[in-house]
Amino acid sequence: MYTRSDSPAMTHDKKTRAHVPELLQQLGQPSAAGVDAVARHTGVPAADVFGVESFYSLLDQRDLKTRVCTGLSCRLAGAEDLLKACDKARLETAPTSCIAACDRPPAMLRERRVVCEVTTGDVLESQGSFEKLYSAAGSDWRGSIWPATADEGESLLNLAAAPNWSAAGYAKALEIGPEAVIQALEEAGLQGRGGAGFPAHIKWSAVRGEAEPVKYIVLNGDEAEPGTFKDREIMLRRPDLVLDGLAIAAHAVGAGEVWLYLRGEFEIPREIMERAVAAAEEEERYGDLAFHFHSGHGAYICGEETALLESLEGRRGMPRHKPPFPTAQGLWGKPTLIHNVETIALVPTILLRGAEFFRQAGKTQPGTKLYCLSGHVARPGVYEMPLGVSLDELVEAAGGYIGELKAFSPGGASSGFLPASERARPLDFQALAEVDSMLGSAGVVVLNEGVNMAWAAAEQLEFFERESCGQCAPCRIGTAYQRASLERFREDGDAQALEHVDNIAWEMIEGSICGLGQTASLPLTSALRHFPEDFVANSSGGAPQ
Known part of the structure; x- marks a missing residue:
C-alpha cells in the first residue's frame, strides 16, 4: 500500500520527524506560531523545526513572489528581460535557481507551479497576474524528445511509446531470482545515470549482502542540476518503467518499502506517478511492496544521496560523512539502495532484452x-x-x-x-x-560565439553560492569568495581579483564534504583555462560583461 509521507497513517516513532517539512508546507506561509504548532504536533524541538523551515526555499516563503528562473539556459533565452517586464507589469518577482525547464525557457514558478516559454509580451498582457499566465500556458510540461516516434529498435527507454503495464520486467526478475538479476546488471555494464557513473550492480550486491532484514529502495527524483530535465520526461511519459524498475530492485536486494523522493516543483510528474502506483496497488501487481511519496522543498543539495536521506528523515538536507555508505546505513540507519530515475528505468529493459543488447546499444560505453x-x-x-x-x-x-x-x-x-x-x-x-x-x-x-564566458561563469557561481548548504567551511566560504572575485573583476577590471582562484578551488576540492563544493569552482576555472580572452580588462579599465 502506498502513502504520502504526510499521511496520518504513518505513525511509527522513527518516522515522526519525516512529517515536519510536509506540515510546514501545509501552513503555506510559515510563522513562529506555525513552527510552534508543528513542534507540538510532532514532538520535534521548535528550533529544529525552524531549522528545517529556513533551509528549504519552497518552505521559507515569507512572501508570495513569482520566481523567474535565472539558470544559464533561461538567461540565454531572456530571463533578465523577463524580470524587467515583470517589474513593469507590477508582478512581484525574484530570481530562482534552475527549475528543470531548460528545454522550454524562460520559465517561471509560483507555489510549485511552473510556466514555460514565457515572453515579455505574455507578462505585459497578463497585467501582473501569474494566474493568467498559468491558465494560458496549460499544465502540459512535456518537452521535445528524440526519437519522436515509438521505436523498439535501438531505443532502450522508448519515451515516445505508450506505457506498458504488463510488469514483464518484474515477472522476469521473479523467474530468474535476485542473484541472476544482479548478475545481469553486471554483465550489461549499467552505470548510474546521474553522477559519476558508478557501476549499479556493486550497490545492489552491497545492499543484498547486508544481514539487516529491513532494507529500503529510494528513488532520487530531485532533478536539480542546471541544464537537466530527463527524469522529468521519464516520469511524465514512462511511469511504467520506473515502477517496474523499483519493484525489480526491491526484489533483488530484499527491500519491502520504496520511497519516491521527487523534486518539489514536479507536481505534475508526481501526480502521474501516484496514479501509476495506485493502479499497481489495486491490481496487486507487485505483491505487498509498499510505495511512499515525498516531495522535495527546493534544495539543490538534496540531489546528493545522503543529503536526500537527511531530507527524507525530516531534517535539513546536509550531506553525511562517508563511510558508512547508504548501502550499509542509509534511511533510518538501514541498508538503502538509491538510484536516479533514468538508472532505475533502464533495469526492466536489461532483463527483457538481454545484457548484450544493452551493451551493444552504446557507442563507447554500454547502453x-x-x-x-x-x-x-x-x-x-x-x-x-x-x-x-x-x-x-x-x-x-x-x-x-x-x-x-x-x-x-x-x-x-x-x-x-x-x-x-x-x-x-x-x-x-x-x-x-x-x-x-x-x-x-x-x-x-x-x-x-555571442556569449562572454566571464558572464556565463558568473551565473554558475551565483548558483553554487546560493545552493551551498553551508555545512563545511571550504564550500561555504569558497563559493562566496569565487563569486565575489569574479564580480570584482567584471565590475572594475581588476585582474588581481582572480589571482587566488586556483588555490581556493584546490582547497574546496580537498576539504569539501560532498560533490557540490568539490565542483563549484569548475565554471570559473574551466572558463579561465579555455577562454582567457574573455577575462582581459578592456582599455578603459572595465571588464567584459
Whole structure:
C-alpha cells in the first residue's frame, strides 16, 4: 500500500520527524506560531523545526513572489528581460535557481507551479497576474524528445511509446531470482545515470549482502542540476518503467518499502506517478511492496544521496560523512539502495532484452543515454542516443547549432565549460573525466560565439553560492569568495581579483564534504583555462560583461 509521507497513517516513532517539512508546507506561509504548532504536533524541538523551515526555499516563503528562473539556459533565452517586464507589469518577482525547464525557457514558478516559454509580451498582457499566465500556458510540461516516434529498435527507454503495464520486467526478475538479476546488471555494464557513473550492480550486491532484514529502495527524483530535465520526461511519459524498475530492485536486494523522493516543483510528474502506483496497488501487481511519496522543498543539495536521506528523515538536507555508505546505513540507519530515475528505468529493459543488447546499444560505453540539450540549438529537448556520441552528433539530431559554437557544458553546471575544439570528444563518463570535466546527468548546454564566458561563469557561481548548504567551511566560504572575485573583476577590471582562484578551488576540492563544493569552482576555472580572452580588462579599465 502506498502513502504520502504526510499521511496520518504513518505513525511509527522513527518516522515522526519525516512529517515536519510536509506540515510546514501545509501552513503555506510559515510563522513562529506555525513552527510552534508543528513542534507540538510532532514532538520535534521548535528550533529544529525552524531549522528545517529556513533551509528549504519552497518552505521559507515569507512572501508570495513569482520566481523567474535565472539558470544559464533561461538567461540565454531572456530571463533578465523577463524580470524587467515583470517589474513593469507590477508582478512581484525574484530570481530562482534552475527549475528543470531548460528545454522550454524562460520559465517561471509560483507555489510549485511552473510556466514555460514565457515572453515579455505574455507578462505585459497578463497585467501582473501569474494566474493568467498559468491558465494560458496549460499544465502540459512535456518537452521535445528524440526519437519522436515509438521505436523498439535501438531505443532502450522508448519515451515516445505508450506505457506498458504488463510488469514483464518484474515477472522476469521473479523467474530468474535476485542473484541472476544482479548478475545481469553486471554483465550489461549499467552505470548510474546521474553522477559519476558508478557501476549499479556493486550497490545492489552491497545492499543484498547486508544481514539487516529491513532494507529500503529510494528513488532520487530531485532533478536539480542546471541544464537537466530527463527524469522529468521519464516520469511524465514512462511511469511504467520506473515502477517496474523499483519493484525489480526491491526484489533483488530484499527491500519491502520504496520511497519516491521527487523534486518539489514536479507536481505534475508526481501526480502521474501516484496514479501509476495506485493502479499497481489495486491490481496487486507487485505483491505487498509498499510505495511512499515525498516531495522535495527546493534544495539543490538534496540531489546528493545522503543529503536526500537527511531530507527524507525530516531534517535539513546536509550531506553525511562517508563511510558508512547508504548501502550499509542509509534511511533510518538501514541498508538503502538509491538510484536516479533514468538508472532505475533502464533495469526492466536489461532483463527483457538481454545484457548484450544493452551493451551493444552504446557507442563507447554500454547502453543509451538521455542527453538533455538546451541553449543555442535549434530543437532543445531530451535525446536518447548511444552513450558516447559527440556533441556534433547530438546537435545534428537537434537540427543544428544556432550561431557558431563557442563552448558547452556537457554535464550541467558541475561539469564546467569545454571549448568548441572538444566537440568531437565522446560524451561519456571516461572521456570527459580525461579533460577534467564530467558527464554527470548529461545536462548539455550549448553556447555560441555571442556569449562572454566571464558572464556565463558568473551565473554558475551565483548558483553554487546560493545552493551551498553551508555545512563545511571550504564550500561555504569558497563559493562566496569565487563569486565575489569574479564580480570584482567584471565590475572594475581588476585582474588581481582572480589571482587566488586556483588555490581556493584546490582547497574546496580537498576539504569539501560532498560533490557540490568539490565542483563549484569548475565554471570559473574551466572558463579561465579555455577562454582567457574573455577575462582581459578592456582599455578603459572595465571588464567584459
